[in-house]
Amino acid sequence: MKQSIKNHTLKILLNLFLGGLLISCSSKSADNPKLKSSDFNFLPISTTKSVVQHKYYTLSYDEKHEQAEWVAYVLNKDHIVSNKIKRPYFEQDPKVKTGSADWRNYKKSGYSRGHLMPAGDRKFNKEAFNETFLTSNISPQKFDFNAGVWNRLEQKTRYWAQKYDEIYVITGGILSDNLETIGYENVAVPKYFYKVLLDYTQPEIKAIAFLVPHEKSDKALYEFVTSIDEIEALTGIDFFPALPDDLENKLESTTDYKRWSFR
Numbered sequence: 001m002k003q004s005i006k007n008h009t010l011k012i013l014l015n016l017f018l019g020g021l022l023i024s025c026s027s028k029s030a031d032n033p034k035l036k037s038s039d040f041n042f043l044p045i046s047t048t049k050s051v052v053q054h055k056y057y058t059l060s061y062d063e064k065h066e067q068a069e070w071v072a073y074v075l076n077k078d079h080i081v082s083n084k085i086k087r088p089y090f091e092q093d094p095k096v097k098t099g100s101a102d103w104r105n106y107k108k109s110g111y112s113r114g115h116l117m118p119a120g121d122r123k124f125n126k127e128a129f130n131e132t133f134l135t136s137n138i139s140p141q142k143f144d145f146n147a148g149v150w151n152r153l154e155q156k157t158r159y160w161a162q163k164y165d166e167i168y169v170i171t172g173g174i175l176s177d178n179l180e181t182i183g184y185e186n187v188a189v190p191k192y193f194y195k196v197l198l199d200y201t202q203p204e205i206k207a208i209a210f211l212v213p214h215e216k217s218d219k220a221l222y223e224f225v226t227s228i229d230e231i232e233a234l235t236g237i238d239f240f241p242a243l244p245d246d247l248e249n250k251l252e253s254t255t256d257y258k259r260w261s262f263r
Helices: 002-025 126-131 149-163 228-235 245-253
Strands: 051-053 058-062 067-076 112-115 138-141 166-173 192-199 206-213
Touching (some): 067 138, 149 192, 149 206, 206 228, 206 245, 228 245
Antiparallel strands (some): 051 058, 058 067, 112 138, 166 192, 192 206
């Protein structure tokens, strides 16, 4: 009986928590989402203690590797639009106190300036779109990877945002010692990239994680599914510290992708 009461209480608290989160995060319209990551508590832990809050996403900057260790944001179905907006030039992030990497590090490096938060996720207005072209939001990526399997995963993420109404996205490269670097600022080239997704809408709360080798691949996306626990072990990041422990443990330990629609 006590366990039943405890579970019922936890469910009520979780519904209240998620309900408040959705009220604060959900967009009012496609042109004016009024969405700031500072409005909610699902941010991962920053191992670098260098969290940067932008209007439409938040990141944790890793000065040692000259890129974000994670970028986090809400993506909902109203954000998925096809507005044609002129691509701006990449600019350094004025909010990174140590200075984000200069885009010139990428010139003649053989690597693309790979968005962590895709520009395609922020086409609902020019300000949001331009914000994705800060150098704190890019990482060196091979062209065949960036335009191939990574692009497929980004498109699938948008599909899920439309299907499930709203999801929370965290993405980055696996940053470690002794990585290849490019440019005069020694921008690290990750060997793997990850993407963690949380569908926190009722009635079904679910999560999925991908760990993708930095190489060309024609494999099906579900072959890259791993547990959030595995990515936490590789990065040292606690992705969902604000979730109730029981729910966090359940979501982060699973590699079951059958509740996500792979078509």
